Amino acid sequence: MGHADTLLAMGGAFLAAALLARIGGRVGLPTIPLFMLAGILLGPHTPGVVLIENSHDLEMLSALGLVLLLFYLGLEFHLDDLRRGGRRLLAAGGVYLLLNVGAGLAFGFVLGWGVGEALVLAGVLGISSSAIVTKILIDLGRLARPETRLILGVIVVEDLFLALYLAALQPVLGGAHEPAEMALQAAKAFGFLLALAAVARFGTRLVGRLIAVRDNELLVITFLGAAVLVAGVSELLGVADAIGAFMVGLILAGTDSAPRIRDLVHPLRDAFAAIFFFAFGLAIDPGDVASVAGPVAAAAALTIAMNLAAGLVAARLHGFGPQPAANVAATLLARGEFALILAAMAAAAGLDRRLAPFIAGYVLVLAVLGPVIADRSGWLANALVALRRDASKQTASVTMR
Template sequence: MIMGHADTLLAMGGAFVAAAVLARLGSRIGLPTIPLFILAGILLGPNTPGFVLLHDPHDLEMLSALGLVLLLFYLGLEFHMDDLKTGGRKMATAGGLYLALNVGAGLAFGFALGWGTSEALVLAGVLGISSSAIVTKTLVDLNRIGNPETKPILGIIVVEDIFLALYLAALQPVLAGAEDIGSAVVQIGKAFGFLLALALLARFGTKAIGKLFATKDNELLVISFLGAAVLVAGIAEEFGVADAIGAFMVGLMLGNTSSGERIRELVHPLRDAFGAIFFFAFGLSIDPGDLPSVLVPVLIAVAVTIAMNVLAGLCAAKIYSFGPGQAANVATTLLARGEFALILATMAAAAGLDARLSPFIAGYVLILAVVAPLVAGRSHWLARVLPGDQETPSGARGTARESTEQPESATHG
């Protein structure tokens, strides 16, 4: 038993150290941290030759889940209720267009591959949904939280997450071969009802929630918000909603209380540390040896996703009256695919779908997880070729270009 604990502690400590070393290296050569965390997981995992830090990626499963919960909790803290009240219609329109373009393209791509109907439905989700974790980390790394285009980006993520909860609830009985439509409807109803309850609580219960978390003791405040985020995330899972969505809603509620600013400061080190473990664990799950057999469809899917994201960025810019700089930021920031695609890969494998799905998803996600943060940091290159007035909207002049040139030392700010 002691040796088992020692092995786990060595793996955890090694993961933190490896992530820290590569993050320092990346900051010196101008690379974002996300792909380096993933690379550390690949190199030190069981699927590559040489030293293996962790033979079973599931040993980091709880820490990885906590990293995702904290990343989305932080995203909720930054998404103010006023944004939902004043920009709900625009947010829904932009998010709906993003989903229509990307999920639709993913479904068409899936059918074009000819792997099967269930496989096409899985690929629709894989190609259609951005990685909330990577998008959040990219915004933090590039110091773009305060940029005008960040609100639409977060709004699209919120719409995606709501769609994700309903999509997973509907897809599960399809992959399991369920013929009972009624049970599928019940699952969807439970997920939607839980999301609605959280939304109503966030809308009308902020004052009462603020009183519950009002304390001058930072230790008690950390324990309180961390407990609430993890508990609601677990309850969300029971209702068929992704755990990270529950954490996001808790952040949304707490960010609008009198303790919101203190919570944002206190959660920073937790978010950065456990977020690194999430991406490291993601790398552990990837087997590079499976990638060559699906390389061509992966590259086609990447090209399709880039094209749809550029189009979606232009649509968002039209809705919000942004210039090409902000349109490029929207398109490149939302490009990453990650944790949701891996969930779908797991579901597809459990359902016995086409064996090519898992390596395809791994290769597709890895390429975009590496490329997206790099491209997002250089979005001004894309802005030069997009149509529209090159001047940014009044009140936001220069932010698009300046934000893309923030030093990587802002990673943990």
């Protein structure tokens, strides 16, 4: 694309996303699926106006949107909460991984597309979208709710698992089966995460002094540069770039500059997040998705069931009632950016050609359903209360007999 074409495409993308979001807001729809819908409608795979021919033209802006979303998530997460939650958060995250990753692996084998495909599907069905989860919490104003710490804790556990999972999966898909090579990649990824966690735990005072400036412009350049640089280093070491950005946010959350950083990052986060979801839509071909509609529907139903079960268990571990349990289950439902990373890895490895459209359709369905269900989680909570009431009545009836 030429310079003028790039500017026209970017401007059109922003305005199209804003227009659809405003229309959707009037009928109570969340912004995430609307940003994606704008990308689908104005992309190369649907008839009519084609604003951008190739989603890769927005690749850097899209990556920046993901980095800023996870950076902000790190700013909102406090290491003390994770340390205090400790075993319960690890248990809750473990339940999510066990049910969802296990279900994804089993589903992959049932489809019969191959062992490599099943391993990819385990991650696709097993890992929530940190970007969409963050956006849901922001849009619905739930960052201060008690169960949000549980949600963020599960996301952290999933992301730590993801770093090791990607490190192990990449050499397998690339044809490298040497255990030593796989162990080395996993060790590099885990060691890098441990180093960042150590800085977040013990180095915030020093980091706070290094970034302490009065000028807002310098502060923006500093934290943005740090987030992007560490994200790049993470990618080189086999850790998802978004995880590196999250860890930078976690480190800066413990500094005196954190409140100012949160205020300054808001407009950047919202603008580039819109481009991230718009570019997400550009890559989806509705025609390809239709060919795997059956498996997509089955996988979405399976994920909803597993998330509901995991949400109930996690909420019970933390002593939460039906409404927080419904919020946890619904918020963590969406799948997104990490599934697309796996789709790209699968395509590069020459796996079954049905895998890419399946992942695109599955992610689209849950990226739409996730925010909608989360916004209406009160209905789910009422259903849980009704089920509990019916179960109590049946128990009492059996006891009386």
